[in-house]
Amino acid sequence: MSALPAWQNPGLARPVRRTPSLMQDSIDDEALAAAFSSKERWAFEAAYARFATLLYSTAYHVLGNAEDAQDCVHDALSRVWRSPDAYDRSRGAIRSFLTVCVRNEAITRLRSKQRRSRLHERVAAEPVEHDEIAVVDVVEHQRLRAAMARLPDEQRRPLELAYFEQKTHVEIAAQLEVPLGTIKSRIALGLRKLAMALGGTR
């Protein structure tokens, strides 16, 4: 088993005090989503203000450095905002929609970076070097690890490879030598169980 990147290892992370109610304001997510989908400018800015830590963390975990993570969040949000049908409320909670947009943008960037590094005749894609980062809340961090550890191995392994190593289901199936359809089911089941363990649907 390879060594954990710094951010997965709480021993290396510098804990910092969580700033209380950092981005809260009194507009609820529903009102924000409605205004965002009707392209009201304040909603774009308020969405960033509210979800900045979550979105930045999403990009950071995939890309491993501050510069790429900032570019990624900026580009993903700009694209969502500037596209004619930016966000439709039937797509679910705006918080989750934006998080997945940023994550998918980050993974796309990571893969193209790895392709480029392969083109430069490195033997394999180099693992992402993670800066040492200031984790906002180490207790929260432990929740994910603890919930993951409670999943059965056959669901945990493929979910880890998808979430932490950004592998595709094709790569995961090949690595674990399990048929594609089986891998999909195990990932889907593992994700649902994990989310429920983390406290319901939100």
Place this chain on the structure above:
Amino acid sequence: MSAHIGEDAALYALGALEPHEAAAVEAHVEHCSACARLLAQAEDDVTAMVAAGPLVEPPAALAERILATPDASTPATGRQRSRVPRAAWFAALAAAIVVAVLPSAYVYRENLAMHHTMLADADAMARIATSPHRSTAFAGRDAHVMYAPDGSWYVVVIRGAKTPMHVVWPHDGERTMLGTAVPHGDVALLYLPKSHRMDQLALMSDGRVVAQAQLVF
């Protein structure tokens, strides 16, 4: 019609699909509301994972880049303001009670339904109105902030405001974006429930600090 997305919802949300498969998911949920719900659930689940992992504070520079993002070239300019966020009204009435700076016409001008919504928040507003607070002016703008001595709430009022203004908290060499005060009439307000004391607030417009206030606790 393409096949329902099934387990691909989870893989899409995790970013574990091949690009052509991800595109198929996006196309399918455009017209299948059952699958759109499935995908929304999977996206909530992945978001729960991110939120339960280590969180990293974004640098202040990113907020400035985001705020500088222009709108698309075909914005909804012809559209009337579709809905005043309820919170803006809450802030408006709270501030009116606290300092009576607003012409009453401003509060009552909009439709009656909104007015009833505001009344539903009367308990919270009464608490603000009756709790002791302090007030200090911003240097640089016709603006001030009222705040609870324990830092539990802040109301920023900006007069003569023509464009939205960002309220930020400068601390430890960084700026935390707290929210945007959007003008209605020519008064912009922002109500900020908080759980900590902020000894400095700043107003930003076009990426620049235009006013600052020192708060004494």
